[in-house]
Amino acid sequence: MQPIAISAVKEFSSQAWQIELQCPQCGAPLVLEETDRMLSCSFCRVRLYLAPEGQPRYYLAPKENVPKNVLFAPYWRFKGMVFSMDDHGVTERLVDSNLLALRSQCFPFSLGIRPQVLRLKFIAPGTGGRFLSPAFPFRGYQMDRDQAPGFRGSLTGGHASRSKAFIGDMVSLIYSPFLVKHGILFDAILDSPAPECSEMPGEELPLEQDPECKMSFIPMLCPACGWDLEGDKNALVLLCSNCDSAWQAAGESFEKVDFGFLPSNDDASLYLPFWRIQATISGAKLKSYADLIRLANLSKPIPSRWEEHPAAFWIPAFKIQPQLFLRLARLFTTSQQSADAQNTIPHSPLYAVTLPLAEAVEGIKVLITSLAVQKDSILSLLSETMITPDECSLIYCPFVLKGTELIHPTMQVSISANALNWGKLL
Ligand SMILES: [Zn+2]
Ligand SMILES: [Zn+2]
Numbered sequence: 206m207q208p209i210a211i212s213a214v215k216e217f218s219s220q221a222w223q224i225e226l227q228c229p230q231c232g233a234p235l236v237l238e239e240t241d242r243m244l245s246c247s248f249c250r251v252r253l254y255l256a257p258e259g260q261p262r263y264y265l266a267p268k269e270n271v272p273k274n275v276l277f278a279p280y281w282r283f284k285g286m287v288f289s290m291d292d293h294g295v296t297e298r299l300v301d302s303n304l305l306a307l308r309s310q311c312f313p314f315s316l317g318i319r320p321q322v323l324r325l326k327f328i329a330p331g332t333g334g335r336f337l338s339p340a341f342p343f344r345g346y347q348m349d350r351d352q353a354p355g356f357r358g359s360l361t362g363g364h365a366s367r368s369k370a371f372i373g374d375m376v377s378l379i380y381s382p383f384l385v386k387h388g389i390l391f392d393a394i395l396d397s398p399a400p401e402c403s404e405m406p407g408e409e410l411p412l413e414q415d416p417e418c419k420m421s422f423i424p425m426l427c428p429a430c431g432w433d434l435e436g437d438k439n440a441l442v443l444l445c446s447n448c449d450s451a452w453q454a455a456g457e458s459f460e461k462v463d464f465g466f467l468p469s470n471d472d473a474s475l476y477l478p479f480w481r482i483q484a485t486i487s488g489a490k491l492k493s494y495a496d497l498i499r500l501a502n503l504s505k506p507i508p509s510r511w512e513e514h515p516a517a518f519w520i521p522a523f524k525i526q527p528q529l530f531l532r533l534a535r536l537f538t539t540s541q542q543s544a545d546a547q548n549t550i551p552h553s554p555l556y557a558v559t560l561p562l563a564e565a566v567e568g569i570k571v572l573i574t575s576l577a578v579q580k581d582s583i584l585s586l587l588s589e590t591m592i593t594p595d596e597c598s599l600i601y602c603p604f605v606l607k608g609t610e611l612i613h614p615t616m617q618v619s620i621s622a623n624a625l626n627w628g629k630l631l
Contacts (some may be wrong), residue, residue: 224263225324229253229422236324239375240439240559242454243425251424252433254443256454258419260343263325264332264380265316267393275334275393276406277380277416279306280316281343285373285564286527288571290584295575297527303379306339311390311406313399316381323394325379327418336380336416337406343376368584370571372564373524380416421457428452428459437557442478442522442599449550451599463598465546471614473553473603478522479537480565483515483596489586491516491573494541501539502578517541518572520565522558522599526624534572536618537602546600555601556625566594 221238228235231249245252267275282303289296305314328336382393383406390399390406425434425443432447442462443452452459466476490496495511519537521530569592577583604611610619 223324225326238439239325239377242440243436243438244422253422254425254434254454254459256421256423256457258421258456261377261420262328262380262416262418263377264328265319265323265382265394266326267382267384268396269393271333271382272384272393273333275382275384277334277336277382278312278406279337279339279413280304280379280381281306281339282316282375282377282379283343283371283373284375285371285524286530288370288372288527288531288568290368290370290571290574290580290587292581292584294580295531295571297531299527306341306378307337307410308340309406309410310403311399311410312381312383313392313401316379319381319394327420328380328416330417332417334382336413338411338413339378368570368574368588370567372530372560372567372571421454423454423458429461434459439559440557441561442558444550444555446550449548464601465548465598466551466601467542467544467546467603469551469553469603469605469614471603471605473551474606475604475611476551476553476555476601477604477611477620478556478558479533479600479602480520480522480560480562481598481600482518482520482562482566482569482594484518484566484569485591485593485595486569486573487589487591487593489573489583489590497539497541497576500573500578500583501576503539514541518569519600520560520568520572522560522562522565523556523625524559525620529620529624530568531571531575533618533620534568535576536616538572539576540616542602542615546598553603558599562594562597566592 221240224237224239226235226237227233228244228246228249228251230251231246233246233248235244235246237244242255243252244255264277280303284301287298287300303316305312383399384391384393385405390402391397392399426432427434427445427448427450429450430445430448432445434443434445434452436443441453451462451464453462491500492515493512494514494516495507497516498505498507498511519534521533570587573587574580574583602613604613606622609622611622612619
């Protein structure tokens with residue numbers, strides 16, 4: 206077996222990539238972290254929410270001002286959790302990787318550490334240069350890795366896993382500049398010949414006609430009452446404490462998010478958000494809570510009313526270490542708390558929603574595999590299955606801080622406060 210390309214599947218690094226942009230209102234230069242969703246300008250005081258259309262597209266600037274003949278090569282960037290599912294169960298890991306999005310021997314297969322030392326910029330009208338089209342979508346990259354130059358060998362070692370899920374919201378396209386000088390391909394950042402280049406890029410590589418990153422800047426005001434919306438700088442859901450509503454970006458505006466708070470007897474120290482998803486799972490008998498308990502073969506007696514109680518999947522709406530992510534999803538899903546959620550936003554601190562609903566839906570197959578006792582048969586079934594979310598809401602669950610542990614008051618579950626701080630860096 207050949208060694209795996211370490212730099213392309215480099216383990217998690219806590220260093221945030223930085224993005225340079227201009228305030229859309231006053232033009233002042235600003236620097237954001239890659240996970241920031243909010244821009245607050247210290248010059249003109251505007252507060253705006255960033256909503257990119259699709260995956261954000263950035264470029265790394267060449268050493269000189271962008272020369273006309275510079276050629277930008279695309280790289281997919283992924284940061285998040287990868288779950289591999291097979292007959293033995295689920296294994297999980299964190300991945301921080303980038304990979305050339307072209308089937309070409311012309312360019313290095315990875316960006317290396319450049320984005321950690323250089324700032325990224327959004328591709329704007331008039332950036333200049335020529336941008337190559339990515340040859341495959343991000344979701345194809347795991348299937349594609351055998352063909353990708355430099356990305357050889359198995360990620361998991363001996364036996365290939367039957368199925369993989371990528372969960373994380375950090376998928377972006379990053380363009381890196383190259384120049385042809387005297388018949389040699391140069392890395393235009395370092396101004397030195399590009400390593401690993403065995404061919405010259407030819408005309409066969411199609412150019413992107415419209416490479417700009419389409420970005421909406423939404424004023425951070427509640428669409429219902431005009432109050433300032435609140436949330437951490439990386440939050441995907443913003444709250445209005447004036448009219449008790451929750452909002453997420455949808456295109457160029459905010460749309461309402463269905464939400465609730467589970468009641469707490471003790472004063473909660475912190476509320477953690479979960480996506481509660483009722484979904485249709487084609488081909489599987491997984492409609493009721495009773496079905497879920499049978500799937501997991503939990504030694505609980507099954508009262509008949511559970512046959513009528515619809516199954517809901519509870520997926521953490523925040524990024525956290527992947528083992529803990531899956532453990533929380535299992536615990537909350539199998540306990541199906543039925544207490545009525547309230548729509549009044551409490552005064553206790555709320556942990557920011559950092560995992561989008563779409564990613565949580567991706568997590569349902571992983572969760573089912575992890576719960577199932579008969580992993581072999583569930584995996585064959587799930588490979589054909591479509592998961593269609595029917596009813597989704599954001600449920601905040603109370604936790605009480607005791608020492609350095611956050612404890613759920615009724616369930617036997619505790620999370621170290623450190624684990625949450627660490628998850629913020631994901
Ligand atoms: Zn400004
Ligand atoms: Zn409001």
